Amino acid sequence: MRVLVQRSLEAKVEIRKKVVAEIEKGMVLLVGFEVEDTMDDVFFLANKILHLRIFNDENGVMNKSILEVKGSILSISQFTLYADTSHGNRPSYTRSMKGALASSLYDAFLQELKKDCKVETGIFGEDMQVSLTNDGPVTILLESRKK
Numbered sequence: 001m002r003v004l005v006q007r008s009l010e011a012k013v014e015i016r017k018k019v020v021a022e023i024e025k026g027m028v029l030l031v032g033f034e035v036e037d038t039m040d041d042v043f044f045l046a047n048k049i050l051h052l053r054i055f056n057d058e059n060g061v062m063n064k065s066i067l068e069v070k071g072s073i074l075s076i077s078q079f080t081l082y083a084d085t086s087h088g089n090r091p092s093y094t095r096s097m098k099g100a101l102a103s104s105l106y107d108a109f110l111q112e113l114k115k116d117c118k119v120e121t122g123i124f125g126e127d128m129q130v131s132l133t134n135d136g137p138v139t140i141l142l143e144s145r146k147k
Contacts, residue, residue: 001041001105002081004030007054011074011132013122019122020128026071027054028132033097033105041144042105046112048140049073054138062138071124072118076130077106099125 005027012022029049033041055064055071066073079102083091097105102122113119122128 001034001037001044003045003049003142004031004078004081005049005052005054005063005138005140005142006030006132007135007138008074009133009135011130013076013120014129014131015123015126021074021122023072023074023118023120025135026064026118027070027073028130028134029073029075030078030081031075031106032078032111033102034082035096035097037097037105039105039108040111042112044144045142046109048142050113050116052140052142054140065073066117072120073108073113074120074122074130074132075113076122076128077102077124 008026008028010024012019014020045104050067053063053143054062055061055066055069079093079096081089082096083093084095085097106124110119110121
């Protein structure tokens with residue numbers, strides 16, 4: 001499982017020119033699953049994200065979590081995070097988990113986050129346009145295989 005975390009001042013996702021979700025200060029997550037992922041990966045990364053200290057404290061040091069700053073999360077499913085371009089220029093997605101299973105793990109991931117944080121989402125499998133103001137910029141790639 002991979003999650004690209006972006007600290008943001010504001011973010012929104014649109015589908016067919018209609019805003020379906022938006023947040024103010026918080027994180028934008030691009031979330032992808034590979035064929036070997038399990039609930040262990042979901043639990044590990046949900047916990048890591050909720051406690052990731054990427055928000056500034058009173059001294060301007062990244063020392064606070066999303067929970068401490070009472071921020072929100074905008075989560076977007078993103079199967080292209082497992083694109084393989086090692087054989088030419090056209091990405092292969094053979095490592096990306098397919099439809100129903102990926103959707104099930106994604107839903108479980110969202111439920112874990114929602115236990116402690118406000119979470120908005122796009123729509124799984126839809127063509128989405130995501131806009132954000134990346135704060136910092138701070139962008140961090142998390143992978144469950146690198147525990």
